[in-house]
Amino acid sequence: MSISEIADNKWELEASKAPIATPGGVLQILVITFFAGLFAWMVVFAFQGIFGARRDSLADQYGRLTVDGKPAPAAAPASQ
Template sequence: MSTSEIADNKWELEASRPPIATAGGILQIAVVGLFACLFVWMMSFSLEGIFGARRETLADQYGRLTVDGKPAPAPAPR
């Protein structure tokens, strides 16, 4: 192996190492961690909506609404 090939291999080895000890490397790790936390936070709301407690909304009452927008009165007991 020639001296230039050895120098090239050393440069490639240095270039392939992530800069985790520099301010830029630490900032990159923090930003990626922030986006990962944001994604997990959004997914938790999605899972809560899918598997959480069922709540009665206006959309659920649509078929029972009357003309004035209020729920229809309950039928009288017999």
């Protein structure tokens, strides 16, 4: 190996190290951690919405509303 190849390899080795001791490196770590946490938060709430307890929302009440916007009276039990 020539001297220029050895110098080039040393430069490549130094360039491949993450700059975690610099303010820019710390900021990168914080930003990636924030976005990873945000993604995990969204996934957790998505799974809670899919698999969690069912709640009666306004969309579920839409079919039971009357003209004045109040829920329709409960139907009387059928007599036999």
